[in-house]
Amino acid sequence: MSACTPTKERERGKGGDIQIIPSRGKARVGAIERERKEGGMREARLGCISSRRACSKISASWPVVASGRVQLHSETYCAEIKMGQHVSRTDFEWSYTAEPHASRRKEILKKHPEIKELFGNDVGLVWWVFALVTFQLISLFLVRELSWFWVLILSYCIGGTINHSLMLAIHEISHNLAFGHSRPMANRILGIYANLPIILPFSVSFKGYHLEHHKYQGDEKLDTDIPTNLEARLFCTTFGKMVWMFFQPLFYALRPIITYPKNPTSLEIINTTVQLTFNFCLFYFLGGKCFTYLAAGSLLAMGIHPVAGHFISEHYMFKKGFETYSYYGPLNYLTFNVGYHNEHHDFPYIPGSRLPMVKKIAPEYYDTLPQHESWVKVIYDFITDPDIGPYARIKRKHAGLDKEE
Template sequence: MGRGGLREEKGVMASDFLWSYTDEPHASRRRQILSHHPQIKELFGPDPWAFLKINLAVLLQLWTATSVQNAGWLKILAIAYFFGSFLNHNLFLAIHELSHNLAFSTPVYNRLLGILANLPIGVPMSVTFQKYHLEHHLYQGVDGMDMDIPSHTEAHLVRNAGAKVIWVLFQLFFYALRPLFLKPKPPGVWEFINFLVQIGLDFAMVYFWGWKSFVYLILSTFVGGGMHPMAGHFISEHYVFKPGQETYSYYGPLNLLTWSVGYHNEHHDFPRIPGSKLHKVRQIAPEYYEGLESYDSWSQVIFMYITDRAVGPFSRMKRKAKQSE
């Protein structure tokens, strides 16, 4: 692999992405692990508790939204940051889980549950997210295919700590809007269903409980995706702090609230295993994971990203598309 742009020296930010000339590592590691530990296949399949967990989170967040209808704005902001953000980010990652059909064996049921999980987030995104996220798995790092990677515009603009602070605060917008600008896909029937159901909920929230309840939901989504401990996973998963590895796991306590998305190497190796069982992959095959760089604090990852002058949006691994793609 090589790095374009400026020389690789401490404190100097690159002017190009890290380029790899090998395939992404997960397919080959999956084959190796299954050859030595075939019992891992027993972990494949839906999480029987997913439906209940998602419904509880949705009901709790919608109830909280109705409860703050007469609260002051400062109180609403505080509740959104210290409580609602955790619920909405949990639901965002539930939608990630559902994009892999890990609540039901029948895909359409996962899609319907995803639309339900979307409700407190306030903006329709569950159906569109699945389209782009599955491509992230199929074409990890592939130029023009993997929309998880920042655009050249983002990378050229975010060149110092101040710009990185702003980028982190608004990273959810970049994450959501980037694929719509770089690789737009025509909406289908399910996008329209997602849109209509979501707008219906938003309208009902404003009509029956007022703007404060609706704004609470939007704030919970926005602050939960910015300078927030749970949002550290956006950076920790694939941003390269030490060249040589392109996917990183997090083994801290916030996995309990995030469908164990921190087990990210394990997830990319085995996307058919639900988050509730990913820790078992590491237990069964420790020799494949203990030698990899990992994190135990998402907040620390955000701090390192902002303060390390050599790290920025260009700190991602890319590879050229194959002719067959």
């Protein structure tokens, strides 16, 4: 992405450092952005584009460098998206310290023991699952009479959004937050039921992989939420990242099977059998439009879709050194508060409906952390920003590897 200021002039400051001073006139050559980092300096060259070119105005922080110090001033600049531009990272961000949530959990509970009162299940989750599945099933009798054009439009706008909500209900259920830890089988059955409109059977297997994502966050083997090296190398341009986002549901579903396969359990076989039976009956009795409405909705709503922004916002490193980010905007109402992601990883056994209370009780731990204001902007920034891409994840060596080192 090349960028220009709405005209900037360069002046030499003391010590030969560059000061960037806004002025008026046509857009012309931008200055070299320099910022000091530990152990060295990094330079990013900002090109120039004509003011006559189509451009998008986006808010940015323009650095003013004086005597080795970087001060950030908000400016507006024009951005030209280059679809073939490569990402700047060539490897993941490797960490040799433990993930931050376990230690923060202990610290918060020591200071705010009343948070323990938020632990437990949320019966309301059960009723929401029944309501959302019922809505999807009833809507099929309307969808079968529509043209293919409207089937696809409604699949993206309505069916996909509801299916995504059901996916995040399954996320809650994987933590036994519907019926509690004393009734694990009831949680699994509810998850299989919530899985029906999604078409792809994943509810039972998701639980095992997801709990390891919590326990071993960033582990190069056990955390299958992290893209593979092959993904990061192949989808390393602006256009490539857009393609990767569109097909993200397939990568998300296939990655664990390829990189960390497990023997199927009896419950997984039941989940798959029930789902395939439902899919066959759906197609046989209600037709291809109804099947497409649900299947396409699941795929589209996990790709370039507003609610799918949480896949990127949760753990992709938008600020160096931070591996989990929260979002407190209105889309949390559709996603069981999955946006409260720092709070969720700190306290995975508190239902999503109560996570806002965690932030309210312990604001000193969350208000100062980097956070996202828009999932749509997260998707846009992920695709267009060369500093962000599949490599922008914090990884840790798998326990037991590289012992000789």
